[in-house]
Amino acid sequence: MPRSTPDYRATTPRRPHLPLRPLWLCRVCAAPWPCPVARLTLRQEYAHDGIGLSVYLCAVLREAVADLYRxxxxxxxxxxxxxxxFVGWARPRRLR
Incomplete structure (x- = not known):
């Protein structure tokens, strides 16, 4: 009978896709932050607070501008x- 191995992906916590400052690259995938995974995570976290997401992203944009210009x-x-x-991707889409 074959021995089954547990699927550790289901139990191993995933590393959050956070920015590596001052470069503003993702710590996990090295894409420009916010990477696609970070964007998806932020959309989920702020699913019912679009204004809060915009305020957060504007604050992050300000920090990124200072770091990147430095x-x-x-x-x-x-x-x-x-x-x-940093901000444009999170704007709500207008219906036509």
């Missing part, structure tokens, strides 16, 4: 791209 003051990131990356 790292590269002469050729810093594009402000519009940073807005889209």
């Amino acid at each position: 790292l590269n003051p002469h050729d810093g990131p594009d402000p519009a791209a940073l807005f889209t990356r």
Whole structure:
């Protein structure tokens, strides 16, 4: 009779996809933070508080801008791209 091995994925806690500052890359997948997993997690956490999510993301954007410009003051990131990356994805979609 074959020996079955337990599925440790079900019992092993997953590492949260948090930012690695001051680079603002995901600590788990190294994608620009908020990575897709972090975005999904944030949407779930703030499912009933869209305004709270927007306020949180604006605060994080402010910290990221300060960190990223400190790292590269002469050729810093594009402000519009940073807005889209940190805040723009969370805006509610308008129905047409």
